[in-house]
Amino acid sequence: MSAIDIKMLSKCYGKHLVLDNVSMRLEAGKAIGILGENGAGKSTLIKCILKLVYPDAGHVNTTACREEIAYLPEQSYLPESVNGVNMVRFAASFTKTQDEACSALDRVGLRKEAWNQPVRSYSKGMRQRTAIAMMLVRHPRWLILDEPMSGLDAIGRRQMLDLFQNEHQQGCSILMSSHHVADMVRFCDEIIILSAGKVRESITIESRSIDQIERLEQKLTNYARSTE
Amino acid sequence: MKQLIYFTIQEVLNSRIFRLLLLAPLVLMVVALTFTGLFMLDLGKVFIDTMFASTHLLCFTFLMFLAAPFLARDIDAHFTYILLTLPISRGQYLLGRFIGLCATFLLLIIVLIIVTSLSLELASSIWGSYMATADIGSMVLGIFLIAWQYLSLIAIALFVFSWATGSAEILSFTFLIWLLSWFFPPVLTAMQDSEVAQTIPPFLHVILESCYQLVPHLTGGEIANRLAHGISLQGKEIIYYLIEHTAYATILFTSALILFRRRNL
Numbered sequence: 014m015s016a017i018d019i020k021m022l023s024k025c026y027g028k029h030l031v032l033d034n035v036s037m038r039l040e041a042g043k044a045i046g047i048l049g050e051n052g053a054g055k056s057t058l059i060k061c062i063l064k065l066v067y068p069d070a071g072h073v074n075t076t077a078c079r080e081e082i083a084y085l086p087e088q089s090y091l092p093e094s095v096n097g098v099n100m101v102r103f104a105a106s107f108t109k110t111q112d113e114a115c116s117a118l119d120r121v122g123l124r125k126e127a128w129n130q131p132v133r134s135y136s137k138g139m140r141q142r143t144a145i146a147m148m149l150v151r152h153p154r155w156l157i158l159d160e161p162m163s164g165l166d167a168i169g170r171r172q173m174l175d176l177f178q179n180e181h182q183q184g185c186s187i188l189m190s191s192h193h194v195a196d197m198v199r200f201c202d203e204i205i206i207l208s209a210g211k212v213r214e215s216i217t218i219e220s221r222s223i224d225q226i227e228r229l230e231q232k233l234t235n236y237a238r239s240t241e
Numbered sequence: 242m243k244q245l246i247y248f249t250i251q252e253v254l255n256s257r258i259f260r261l262l263l264l265a266p267l268v269l270m271v272v273a274l275t276f277t278g279l280f281m282l283d284l285g286k287v288f289i290d291t292m293f294a295s296t297h298l299l300c301f302t303f304l305m306f307l308a309a310p311f312l313a314r315d316i317d318a319h320f321t322y323i324l325l326t327l328p329i330s331r332g333q334y335l336l337g338r339f340i341g342l343c344a345t346f347l348l349l350i351i352v353l354i355i356v357t358s359l360s361l362e363l364a365s366s367i368w369g370s371y372m373a374t375a376d377i378g379s380m381v382l383g384i385f386l387i388a389w390q391y392l393s394l395i396a397i398a399l400f401v402f403s404w405a406t407g408s409a410e411i412l413s414f415t416f417l418i419w420l421l422s423w424f425f426p427p428v429l430t431a432m433q434d435s436e437v438a439q440t441i442p443p444f445l446h447v448i449l450e451s452c453y454q455l456v457p458h459l460t461g462g463e464i465a466n467r468l469a470h471g472i473s474l475q476g477k478e479i480i481y482y483l484i485e486h487t488a489y490a491t492i493l494f495t496s497a498l499i500l501f502r503r504r505n506l
Contacts, residue, residue, distance in 0.1 A: 063326050066505045084326035090318035094255035095248075106244040107328045131255070144323065157326075 016041050017062060017155075017188070022071035024057055024210075031057045032068070033210040039188055041077075041154070044181045046201035047190040048229070050237040054210040055190035056087065059159050062188075080108065083153035087160040089144030093133035097123060097143045100132065104147035117150035118143070122172060138169050145173070149180065156180060158189040162196055174200055194230045206233060209240035242333040245324070249341025258307050262299065262349055266356035269295035273360060277368070285374030286469050288364055289383070292357050293465035296384050300391040301419070303349060308342050309398045309415045313408035321506050331502050339399055339494060343392060350388045354381055374471055383468045386482060387461040393489035394419055396497070403497035404504060426460055429453045 017039040024032040031054045039045050047055050060066035062073050063084055075082075091100055101114040118128055121142040132140060141161075148156060156177065162170045174196060181187050191197055197204055198221055206213040206229075213236050218225070253259050273291040280287045315321050315338075324334055357380055365372045394415075401414040431437065432449050441449070464482075467474060 060322075060506070065322060065325060067503065079326075079328045082326065084322065086319055086322040088319065089323070090320050091323075092252045092314075092320065094257075095252055099251065103244060103248045104327060147323070151327075 016076060018074040019058075019062070020071050020074070022058070022061055022068050022073065024054075024061060024066065024068045031210050032061070034071070035207070035210070035212055036071075037205060037212060037215070039186075041186045042184065043202045044177075044187040044189070044200055046197040046204040047188070047207055048192065048194065048197050048204050048233060049190075049207035050192055050233065053192075053207045055192075055207055056159050058207065059084075059157055059188070059190055063157065077155050080151070081154040082157060083148035083151055083155070084157045085141075085144055085148055085159065085161050087163055089140050091132045091135075091140055091143060094131055096129050096131050097135070097139075097146075098128045100143055101146045101150050105150040108151045110150055110152065113150050114146075117146040120149065121146045121176060138165055141165065141169075141173075145176065154185060156185055156187045156189075158187065160191055161189060162191065162193065170196065192233075194233060195226050198226045198229060204229065206236060208233070208236035242329070242337045245329060245334065245337030246341045246344070249338055250344055253307065253311070253341065253345040256307070256311075259345060259349075262303060262307065263352055265299055265302070266295075266353045269299070269353075270356050270360040274364060274367075277364060282371075283374070284364070284368050284371040286471075288361070288372065289375050289380060289469040290465070292360075292380060293383055293387060293469065296353060296387045297461065297465075299349065299353060300346075300388055300394075303346055304391060304394050304398065304419065305412070305416060308346075308395050309401075309412050310408060311342070312338065312398055312402040313405075313411040316402065316405070316411070316506075317407050319506075325506070332498055335399060335403070335494070335498055335501055339395065342395055346388070346391065346395065350384065354384055357381070357384060379468045379473075382474070382479075383464055386464045386474075386479065389483060390422075390461045390486050393486045393493065394422065396490040396493035400493040400497040400500075403501035422456075422460075423462070425452075426456045427462075429456055 019035060019037050019039070022032050022035040023030070033054075035054070035058060047058065049055050057066060061068050062075070063082070064073075095103075097118060098114055101117055102111045105111045105114050105117075115128070119125075123139060123142045123146065127135065127139060132143065135143065145161075158177070161177070162173055165173060177187060177189070178200065187201075189197070189201065198218060201218055204216045204218060206216070214232065216229070269292070273288055273295060276291050277284050277288045315324070321334070325331065329337070358377055361372075361375060361377055361380060364375070397418050398411065398415045401411050401418070405411045405414065429449060429452055432441070433453055438446055464474065
């Protein structure tokens with residue numbers, strides 16, 4: 014099984030140190046969460062893994078090839094003039110699974126009437142669903158999700174989590190970043206707390222209780238305060 | 242990469258600005274015929290001038306209102322995040338976008354050539370021998386050559402995109418370079434004159450001479466001017482012109498590739 018190995022990763026934007034000597038191993042088959050306050054370096058870490066951003070020091074090794082990794086950015090911009098089905102068909106064309114475009118849109122719960130409408134007529138939630146369908150249609154082995162639930166209402170969040178849970182149960186490894194503790198506890202097997210660019214703690218989730226959520230929230234607050 | 246070329250074409254064809262641009266030649270045809278009708282003499286020359294000016298306007302609109310904002314949007318809205326996490330390398334991404342944009346540009350030029358041919362036919366049937374100086378061959382050649390220089394200008398937009406941080410930079414720098422490409426070569430050509438050369442310091446003359454060797458010696462504007470006045474272009478000149486602009490596009494694309502491969506998105 015493929016894994017992602019991150020060794021002594023550092024990244025600065027100007028004088029601002031965003032990632033400070035970050036090391037971790039992300040085992041395949043797990044749902045791993047990266048939890049941290051705004052500006053903790055979660056998105057930069059994910060972009061380094063995906064080679065969208067080059068680190069100043071350290072490296073990322075992965076045995077998974079590009080075809081096996083799918084990414085959902087925090088805000089899913091899709092070209093306004095193209096319709097949902099064609100967006101998903103485009104993503105599917107890399108794995109020759111174009112026939113599955115409609116079933117992928119169906120799985121993510123995009124209304125059938127919207128499939129052939131241009132993206133400009135979509136709401137934020139519909140765009141997010143289309144972007145998720147673009148990921149899922151490729152049958153990736155790794156899903157990398159950067160704040161996937163941002164901007165979604167409670168029902169939308171629930172549906173997205175169920176969808177990702179379903180993918181995970183089918184053997185897909187998931188790496189998700191968020192500052193939303195409850196979602197992370199509900200979904201992840203392991204949570205890595207990142208604060209001010211440093212890995213503070215790695216926690217295996219054994220209980221998904223409200224107590225666990227509160228404990229984690231407290232820890233996150235303490236780490237954030239200690240770096241202020 | 243062919244998936245991205247096809248997708249780029251699909252994106253452009255579905256965009257409103259491109260559909261408007263496809264209709265523009267019809268409007269320009271009416272403008273050219275009306276404008277020609279206002280003159281008493283040299284109707285053929287007026288018609289050619291108007292159509293070549295329209296070609297420039299259409300190509301410029303494609304560059305500044307479609308190609309440059311299209312690339313800028315990929316950066317501004319982070320669509321590159323989605324594209325570059327598909328199995329597409331950064332080089333394939335740039336090449337796919339460039340070929341896709343050039344293919345749609347070619348389609349626009351084909352429409353313009355068809356409309357120009359039809360309008361010339363119409364003009365000849367109305368004004369007969371007054372249109373004798375305007376022949377279809379030189380019209381098509383002129384449009385093709387004027388459009389060819391915009392390939393290197395699209396490559397400039399791609400080059401600016403490879404390092405710029407957003408739409409403001411991409412649009413302003415592309416416009417600035419377009420403006421320089423319009424004004425700089427005639428000024429440099431004028432400065433090669435021996436009388437002018439005597440009035441400037443020798444070291445500056447060497448620099449200007451080097452710049453002069455780098456810029457195109459035959460521009461779209463000069464081609465339009467010559468063809469409108471019935472001065473034919475030599476085969477050698479046309480070949481040099483095509484090679485020159487292809488070389489600019491290749492150099493700019495390669496530079497864009499080098500810069501884009503190492504940039505943080």
